Amino acid sequence: MSNAGVPAQDRFAWFTDMVARDLVPVTVSSPEAADFRAEAAVLDLGPVRVSAHCHPPVRSRRPSALTRRSDPEQYQLALVGGRNPMWISQHGNDSGPVSGELVLWDTSRPFEAGTRYEDGTSQALILHIPRTALPVNADKTDRLLARQISARRGTGAILARFLTSLGDHAAECGPEELERLGGIARDLAAVCLAESADAAREVDATTRSRALLEQAKVFIEHNLDHPDLGPEMIAGRHHVSVRSLHLLFQGEEESVSRLIRRRRLERCRADLARPELAEHSIRSIAARWGFASAAVFSRAFREAYGLTPREHRRQSAHGAACANPQENLHSAQTRADGSLLTWLGG
Numbered sequence: 001m002s003n004a005g006v007p008a009q010d011r012f013a014w015f016t017d018m019v020a021r022d023l024v025p026v027t028v029s030s031p032e033a034a035d036f037r038a039e040a041a042v043l044d045l046g047p048v049r050v051s052a053h054c055h056p057p058v059r060s061r062r063p064s065a066l067t068r069r070s071d072p073e074q075y076q077l078a079l080v081g082g083r084n085p086m087w088i089s090q091h092g093n094d095s096g097p098v099s100g101e102l103v104l105w106d107t108s109r110p111f112e113a114g115t116r117y118e119d120g121t122s123q124a125l126i127l128h129i130p131r132t133a134l135p136v137n138a139d140k141t142d143r144l145l146a147r148q149i150s151a152r153r154g155t156g157a158i159l160a161r162f163l164t165s166l167g168d169h170a171a172e173c174g175p176e177e178l179e180r181l182g183g184i185a186r187d188l189a190a191v192c193l194a195e196s197a198d199a200a201r202e203v204d205a206t207t208r209s210r211a212l213l214e215q216a217k218v219f220i221e222h223n224l225d226h227p228d229l230g231p232e233m234i235a236g237r238h239h240v241s242v243r244s245l246h247l248l249f250q251g252e253e254e255s256v257s258r259l260i261r262r263r264r265l266e267r268c269r270a271d272l273a274r275p276e277l278a279e280h281s282i283r284s285i286a287a288r289w290g291f292a293s294a295a296v297f298s299r300a301f302r303e304a305y306g307l308t309p310r311e312h313r314r315q316s317a318h319g320a321a322c323a324n325p326q327e328n329l330h331s332a333q334t335r336a337d338g339s340l341l342t343w344l345g346g
Contacts, residue, residue, distance in 0.1 A: 002039045012036040015055060022051050023126070024062060024107045025070045032056040043170055045182025048189075049128040050166060054121060057084070059114035067110055073131045074107045075141070077189055079151055079160050081123030088113035093146035102149040102156055104141075104193065106131075111146070125163055127189055135190055135204060140197040147196075155192040155211060158218050162188055187211050212238065213248045217259070224264050227290055231256045264289045265304050268297070272309055273316035282309045 003014040012033040019026060022042050030036060038055035078098075080086050085097035090111035095103050097116070105111050108131070115122040134141065151160035162185060170178065191211040194203045216234055223229045234256065235245040249256050267289045271277050277285065283294045286309075291297035301309045 001041065002037075004037065004039075008035045011038070014038070019060075020070075023053075023076065024072060024074075025066050026060040026062045027066070028058050028060045030056055030058045043166060044178070045166075045185060046179035047130070047133055047182045048186050049182075050163060050185070051126045051128065052124070052167075053126070054123045056121060057115045058122070059112075061112050062107075062110055064110050067108060071108050072128075075104060075129045075131060075134055075193075076107060077102055077104050077127045077129065077149075077193075079125040079127075079163055081125075084115050084120055084122040086113060086115045086122060086124065088146045090146040091142055095146045095148055098148055100151060102151045102160065102192075103146065104144050104149065106142075106145055109145070127159075127163060127185060129186060129189055133186055134193065135207060136194045136197060136199050136202055140199045140202075141193060144193060144197055149192065149196050155188060155195055155215070158211070158215050159185070159188040159192050161218060162214060184210060184214060188214055209248060212240070213252075216245065216248065216256075220256075220260055220263065224260070224267055224289055227292060229260055229290060260290075261300065262304070264291065265301060268301065268309070269305065269312060272313045275317070278313075278317065282313070 001018070003011045006014050012028075012030065015036055015038045016028050018038070018040055019028065022040060036056060038053070040054070041052045043050045078086075079102055080098045080100065085099040086095075086103070087097055088095045088103060088105055088111055090105050090109055105113070131138075150156045166181065166185075170181070173181065187207045187210040190203055190207050191200070194200045200208075216238060219234060219237060220229065223233075226233070231242050231245055235242045238245070240248075245256060249259075252259075254262065268285055268291070271280075271285045271288070272282065282298075286294055286297035291300075298309055301312070305312060307315075
């Protein structure tokens with residue numbers, strides 16, 4: 001949703017109403033209130049929600065009176081875009097400028113927050129977690145309020161990657177799948193916060209297992225080009241037995257090996273369709289994504305897609321040559337104007 005169609009004098013009011021409805025009631029001020037252009041998106045994932053926000057610089061306060069009057073009783077964990085740092089002060093803590101990292105606040109406590117006025121548009125992706133859904137002692141969680149949490153390593157990086165990928169696939173998912181994605185987001189957040197608060201033992205085994213499963217999937221995605229990628233390598237890097245790794249994937253649609261094979265084939269298929277790689281041999285593209293044997297790759301490709309790698313490359317080249325340039329432009333614009341949840345994934 002966007003306030004682009006709202007009269008200029010009403011845009012700031014639209015924004016404050018949206019924040020009160022989708023985040024939490026606060027008092028807001030901005031040097032650009034006279035013509036305040038903002039966008040937002042909300043994705044309901046059952047046990048949690050995710051919202052994305054893009055707006056000019058603001059300063060907000062949530063005083064005790066507002067806390068008493070209206071409280072969704074949530075922890076809100078924000079992944080802040082890298083263009084314009086934000087800051088937040090709560091419970092005696094001050095985050096300092098947050099850029100490209102995670103920061104947590106509690107809607108049940110007063111806070112002040114804002115973005116630098118001179119730095120342009122602000123972007124944030126926020127995970128809304130009910131207080132009752134977070135299996136970490138409140139006293140320990142309080143230590144994390146208005147403290148920066150790394151989104152570049154460990155479970156924080158896995159959570160950030162998972163959140164920014166939701167916009168690519170959420171539209172394809174039904175209610176049950178969205179509920180499952182919400183459970184994964186909650187579990188990753190729980191493990192991330194528990195590790196940051198030195199309270200990992202408080203998280204139950206099921207939550208840890210689901211978080212470990214996502215860590216394994218991200219590791220696979222980052223290492224598809226490694227010739228030794230397989231259950232033994234993945235288990236070793238995550239300090240579990242191969243048997244334990246297979247048990248993690250027991251409830252999934254694919255085994256570890258099938259997931260690796262499918263993702264490698266998808267990478268090869270995409271590369272074979274890229275005009276800039278037309279001079280690269282099929283064998284070299286297959287090897288790039290971990291296929292040691294050209295014959296094995298060709299057979300697997302045909303089984304998966306119903307045509308040979310060479311036929312796929314030829315069809316892709318023909319399709320690109322015949323495509324309407326105007327249609328391509330429209331398609332690119334549609335992707336660029338897609339879900340706001342993809343903002344921070346680029």
